[in-house]
Amino acid sequence: MKHSKIYTISILILALLPFLLTNCEEVMKDFELKKTQAQIVIDAQCSSFTNTAIVKITKTGDYMNPGEYPKVSDAIVTLSFNDTTIVLPEEFPGEYYKYHNFPENTLYTISVTIDSKVYTAQSFMPKKVELTNLSYRVSEYSSYMQTYPGELFYVSKMEFLDPQNETNYYRIKITKNDTLFKSANDILLTDDIYFNSDTIEYEPFYFFKTNDRVTFEFMSIDKANYLYYTTLVQAMTSTGNFSVPDNPTSNFTGKVLGRFIAYSSDTLSIRISE
Amino acid sequence: MKHILLFILLFTASISYAQKYTISGYVKDASTGEVLIGASIFIVGTNNGTFTNYYGFYSISLEKGNYQVEYSYLGYTTTTNFVNLTANKTQNIELSESVEKLQTVVVSAEARDKNVSSTEMGTQALQMAEIKNIPVLFGENDVLKTIQLMPGVKSAGEGNSGFFVRGGGADQNLVLLDEAPVYNASHMLGFFSVFNGDAIRDVKLYKGNMPAEYGGRLSSVLDIKMKEGNMKSYHATGGIGLISSRLAIEGPIIKDTSSFIIAARRTYADMFLVFAKDTNLKKTKLFFYDLNLKTNYTFNENNRLFVSGYFGRDIFKFQEMFGTDWGNATGTVRWVHLFSPKIFLNSTFVYSSFDNVISVNSGVANIDLKMGINDISIKEDFQWYANTKNTVKFGFESIYHTFNPGELTTDMEGVEISIDRKYALETGLYISNEQSLNDFIKLKYGIRFSTFNIMGPGTTYTYNDDHEITDSAEYKGKTFIKSYPALEPRFAGTFRINASSSIKAAYTRNNQYVHLIQSSTVSLPMDYWIPSTELTPPQICSQYSLGYFRNFKENIYESSIELYYKDLDSQIDYENGTNVFLNPNVESYLVFGEGRSYGAEFLIKKSAGTLTGWIGYTLSKTEKKFKELNNANWFPTRYDRTHDVSVVAMYDVNKRLQISATWVFSTGDAITFPSGSYEIEEFTVNYYTERNGYRMPNYHRADLGVTYKVNKSERYSSNLNLSIYNVYNRKNPYMIYFEPKDEKNPKELQAVKVTLFPALPSITWNFSF
Incomplete structure (x- = not known):
């Protein structure tokens, strides 16, 4: 819905003024944004799927x-869970990595020290929810049929069993032929308040052609990261013209951008044939 | 308690018992039989005078004697009657429209000084005749767009009929059509208002100093009255324009006893889409229609009955994929009864509903999302002309609201989501008195006791900081879940310095119990209303204002300076990331803060002669503060436009040709732009530092209109109206976005502005017979 809104507005305006289809656009030469002090950004991830913890520390730049x-080096990054604490060494400038067997259903705490300032965040890695099926069918979506007559377009459907008696938060990543769909509108999120404990089918609006290899990654995330992604999408898509955008809601303590996510995931792939 | 005491003291002190007689009656238009609101009744040689009320009724008490009574109304010939008053007397007066419009100047000087003499401030009254002369977008006369040209009133944006009064929100305006609230007053993204000019008679806007009979909204009351229908003969008026046509028919059912009016309007912008190349656009539907109906019956001098209604829908359909269908329906039954020449009663029964349906075909299922609100209310308003010095109003109002915050239905089995409906009873009990203390001081004081009761059936929830439900309570039907009682004092006073100038002061306190939940500021009908509940306190506003009013040249020129300060409490916003649609826990995401708004409004108006019009200027500031937003710092609201100028001029070149022009200027809207960016995962993310910390470029625009009367005879007249919107083609940005300067090099961005309307001519042919 969010995506279609801006689109809908422009369609409405177009439809209202068919005789003015050339609504005017013009570059504003002397337009300037305020200069602000650079802020630290921590992008911290820990996955039971890749068995990796990755922390990238950068600073904000000119819009x-x-x-x-700019990369931020010489930070001290530690990750603790249960009774274990591991240190993430700086493998590349500003990038801190560690391979480890990360257990699910576990609370993780990350601590990042930069110039003697400490930033911490916690994230709960939920138990993996498995994809039970991935299938495809020919799309009957009329618009595509008209635009590309004679060509067949496919949509793909994933299925999973939503666990009982708990609130779950999911993010879905879709890859076509090893290319991840990665615009703001490709951050597909759902919680289960409307369908708790049921077999769920999901057929997103992504169109594929014969011989495409389609991969769905189904991530189980915690509530704070669900909120982070929701607000991230808003921060990325809002132009400020019709709403008041804000920075995504971080789970870090201290004045810092970014977030820490611990997630589990399952993937299924399928090749489309006629 | 102090307020009540003061009130009673003032009130009892004011009633005197001299032997007096009353002249009362209705003032009507001689050609149509419709009542005239705000017509002036003046006793020549004295300081006594009054105005007809909302229903065209007047009453004035005088000692026994001979009097010369002068009746006048703008644009009508003044009538003088000689009265030998020895008993109560009913005197219904019919005024004729001035034959020569050019000579409307002939209006008695004393009677035209309402601007200076009345206790009203922060008030703007407009007649439809005035509104029809102002050039507008697409040539569609529009009540709301004319209101926006008044100081203190701001437009919601380019070509938009949405309005904001003295820093208040869009949902803080009470818009009444024949006393029925209209919850969404715009059509088609706000480019049109729901008010069809052919069906409207009078418009009055209270910018905050609303009398005690009005309540329930913080920022303004826009009171719109429909025409009653010609009592004498049948007439049709209409117009054919580029994107819409309209027709109104009116006439007597029984001459001088009963009449009717039917007015209809339909846009056909989407018909042009047939010519569109894009097949998707071809299948797009976009239109609105509306219908106004009114009829009345005069039983006798003391009893009149009115029935009126409005119905309008907006239809938008984009292929088979997405559609919306929304609209208002209102109905009013009103009985006006005179108990005596001094006691007037208006009883009203009102129905109002607003609903919208959003339909989405996802390819898998058809999904319908329905939201809305409906009201049933009764109202009793008494007006007691106690004596020449005091006019007392009292009464009550009781509204039963039903809120539907969202209902989702699909054609898939078992998939249905519905947010619990909410029910509430809102009541208001009021009394006020307008009192002339002496020749210099006039006071109007009153109090409104409002209550809001959330009623069962329903479930209430308590939430923790994570928006998780920690407790709930179930309530059966007809039980009161939560009540909010409040006292709302209203005060206005005028000190008359001399015949042509006065100083006025006013204080108003208001509570608002219904709140609009909005997805954005665009008038997409995705907004819905929620009531105050245990978790959502009422919004409160106190407004203080001070004004200096001065008329020149025998009241041909009116001028005023008004200062106001508004103190706002429990203003509503959302936490970052709130999903407002179909969210049963949306209340737990609301945040409450404070607001302040202050400004100075300057107005010079010339209302007679060949050249008429006004110049308005507003200097103002509006800010809000929330603990949860913008690091708990004050931030300007989007429509905080520091400077706001409007110039309106209408010039009668000759009997056939009239030229009108408007020019508006305002400081750009406050807006939030990023001040940097950064990377998370594979995404580039905007970095925001300040809420509404940027400004859009200043907005200015001129519009021009030319009306040529093609012919005019007894029976038939028509005119051609040519209007040009944005004459000098100013490219005011509607939105600003950022894009790479060069497709190949995404590392350098530039700002691009999108403008909506270039210089845009339109032509409308209007007729009446």
Whole structure:
């Protein structure tokens, strides 16, 4: 719905003013954004699927020149769970890694010390929820049929059994031929408040062609990260014109951007044939 | 308690018992038989005078004697009657429209000074005739867009009919159509208001100093009255425009006793879509229609009955994929009864509903999401013309609300989601008195006792900080779950310096118990209303205002300076990341904060002569503060436009040709833009530092209108109206977005503005016979 909203607005405006289809766009030459002090960003992940903990520490950069984010080195990064504490060494500048067998159903605590300031966060790694099936069918979606007559488009459907008596939060990642769909609108999230403990089928609006290899990664995440991703999508998609955007809600203590996620996941792949 | 005591003291002191007689009656339009609201009745040679009330009724008490009574109304010929008052007297007056519009100046000087003499401040009254002369987008006369040209009132954006009064929110305006609340006053993304100019007679806006008979909204009351229908003969009026057409028929059912009006309107913008190249657009539907109906019956001098209704729908359908269908329906039954020449009673029964349905075809299932609110209410308003010095109003209002915050149905088996409906009873009990202490001081004081009761059936929940339900309580039907009683004092006073100037002061306190939950500021009908509950306290506003009013040149020029300060409590916003749709726990995500709004409004208005119009300027500031937002710092609201100017001019070139022009200027909206970016996973994320910390570029625009009367005879007249929106093609940004300067090099961004309307001419042919 979120994605379709901006689209809907523009369609409405277009439909309202068919004789003005050239609604005007113009580059604003003298437009400037405020310069602000760079802020520390911690992107910390820990997965039972990859058995890896990865922490990337950077700083914010100029909005008008994206892609240049200074790396933060010499941080002390430790990860604790149950009675274990491990240290993540800096393998590349600003990137701290450790391979380890991370148990599910466990609370993880991360601690990052930068210039004697300590930032901590906790994340609960839920037990993996398995995908029970992945299938596909020819899409009857009319718009695509009209735009590309004669070509067949497929949609893919995943199924899983939502566990009883608990609230679950999920994120789904979709990959086509080894390329991850990775725009803000590809952050597919759901909780189970509407369908607790049931077999759930999900057929997202992604279209594939014959011979495509489709992979669904089904991540089980905790509530704080569900909120983080929800607010992340808003921060990425909001233009500020029709709503008031804000920074994503972090689970770190201290004034820092980013978040710490501990997650489990399951994947299924399928090749589409005629 | 102090307020009540003061009130009783003032009130009892004011009633005197001299032997007096009353002249009372209705003032009507001679050609249509419709009552005139706010017509002036003046006793020549004295300081006594009054105005007709909302129902066209007046009553004035005088000692025995001979009097010269002057009746006047803007645009009508003044009538003078000689009265030998020896007993109570009923005098119904019919005023004729001035034949020569150019000479409407002939209006008695004393009678036209309402601006200076009345206790009203922060009030704007408009007649439909005035509104029809102002150029607007698509040539559609619009009540709400005209209101936006008044100081203190701001538009919701380019071409939008949404309005904000003295820093208040869109949901803080009480919009009444024949006393029925209209919950969503706009059509088609806000480009049109729901009010069809052919069906509207009078418009009055209270910018905060609302009298005690109104309540329930913090920021304003917009009181719109429908035409009653011509009592003398049949007429049709209508217009054919580029994107809409309209037709109204009115006439007597029984001459001088009963009449009716039916007005209908339909847009057909989507018909042009047939020509669109894109097949998706071809199948898009987008239109609205609305219908106004009113009829009345005069039983006798003392009893009149009115029945009126409004029905309108907006339909939007994008292929088979997405559609919305929304609209308002209102109905009013009103009985006006005179107990005596001094006691007037208006009894009203009102129904109002707003609902919207969003339909999505996901390819797998058809999903319908329905949201809405409906009200049933009764109202009794007494008006007691106690004596020449005192006019007392008292009465009560009781509204039963039903809230539907969301119901999702699908054609898939077993998939249904519905958020519990909520029920509430809102009541208001009021009394007020308008009192002339002497020739210099006039006071209006009153109090409204409002209560809001959340009623069963229903379940209430308590939440912890994680929005998890920790407790719940079940309530059966007809039980009171939670009550909010409140006293709302209202005070206004005028000190008359001399015949042409006065100083006024006012204080108003208001409570608001219904709140709009919005997805965004665009008027997409995805908004829904919720009541105050145990978790959601009422919004409260206290407003203080002070004004200086001065008329020049025998009241041809009116001018005023008004200062206001508003103190707002329990303002509503959401926590970051709140999903407002179909969220049964949405209340646990609401955050409550404070607000303050202050400003100065300047107005100069010329209302007679060949050149009429006004210049308005507002200097203002509106801020809010929430513990949970913007690091608990004050931030400006989106519509905090520091400077706001509007110039409106209408010029009668000759009997056939009229030119009108408007110019508006305002500081750009406060907006939130990123001040940096960073990387998380594979995503580039915006970094925000301040809420509404940026400004859109300043907005300004001129519109021009030319009306040419093609012909005019006894029976038939028509005119052509050409209007040009945004004459000098100012490219005001509707939105600003950022994109790479060069597709190949995404490392350098530039800001791009999108403008909605270039210089946009439109033509409308209007007729009446």
